[in-house]
Amino acid sequence: xxxxxxxxxxxxxxxxxxxxxxxxxxxxxxxxxxxxxxxxxxxxxxxxxxxxxxxxxxxxxxxxxxxxxxxxxxxxxxxxxxxxxxxxxxxxxxxxxxxxxxxxxxxxxxx
Amino acid sequence: xxxxxxxxxxxxxxxxxxxxxxxxxxxxxxxxxxxxxxxxxxxxxxxxxxxxxxxxxxxxxxxxxxxxxxxxxxxxxxxxxxxxxxxxxxxxxxxxxxxxxxxxxxxxxxxxx
Numbered sequence: 001x002x003x004x005x006x007x008x009x010x011x012x013x014x015x016x017x018x019x020x021x022x023x024x025x026x027x028x029x030x031x032x033x034x035x036x037x038x039x040x041x042x043x044x045x046x047x048x049x050x051x052x053x054x055x056x057x058x059x060x061x062x063x064x065x066x067x068x069x070x071x072x073x074x075x076x077x078x079x080x081x082x083x084x085x086x087x088x089x090x091x092x093x094x095x096x097x098x099x100x101x102x103x104x105x106x107x108x109x110x111x
Numbered sequence: 112x113x114x115x116x117x118x119x120x121x122x123x124x125x126x127x128x129x130x131x132x133x134x135x136x137x138x139x140x141x142x143x144x145x146x147x148x149x150x151x152x153x154x155x156x157x158x159x160x161x162x163x164x165x166x167x168x169x170x171x172x173x174x175x176x177x178x179x180x181x182x183x184x185x186x187x188x189x190x191x192x193x194x195x196x197x198x199x200x201x202x203x204x205x206x207x208x209x210x211x212x213x214x215x216x217x218x219x220x221x222x223x224x
Binding site: 004008029030031033035040041042043044045048088090092096097098099101102103104 | 115144146151152153154155156159167169170201203209210211212213214215216217218
């Protein structure tokens with residue numbers, strides 16, 4: 001079945017850029033998603049990209065999609081301590097009936 | 112305020128004692144689903160519902176039941192909970208299906224002793 005992989009942990013200094021990577025095996029999805037989870041809270045939709053796009057920019061966030069390599073990335077410019085959270089990429093499986101999440105990347109921002 | 116509300120937020124109980132986690136959304140969404148979150152595994156889908164009276168199994172349905180008698184509510188039922196169901200559970204909803212942004216509740220932490 002669908003498999004979505006992320007690195008577990010990323011640590012950056014405040015003001016630096018963060019890049020969180022995600023790879024997936026199959027996708028029939030119209031969208032690919034990035035969700036943010038802060039401690040004790042549910043998942044909050046951060047951004048998404050249409051599958052026919054290569055890049056989407058939304059203020060400090062840039063999403064890059066390489067469909068050939070099945071690679072999705074999220075870049076956070078000027079990372080702040082408030083960006084510390086777990087970030088999940090998610091994709092709809094080939095059957096189109098299930099959202100598959102990566103294991104999450106914990107971003108730690110040091111002052 | 113548009114939201115997905117889960118109750119309870121925390122529950123400690125014992126093996127075999129039936130429990131229900133409620134989920135309610137006020138956005139008139141057609142699609143609702145339940146996930147469990149375990150460390151390093153991300154979120155895995157338990158059950159989903161495309162509309163009233165329509166439910167289907169997700170990736171990890173064993174040991175769970177759901178019902179969708181009204182559009183706004185989608186309770187998760189553990190008939191005979193076991194320790195391996197100790198987890199963090201999330202309910203989510205979207206306007207019309209899986210391939211749309213999902214709105215998540217704040218989660219329910221279940222501990223089965």
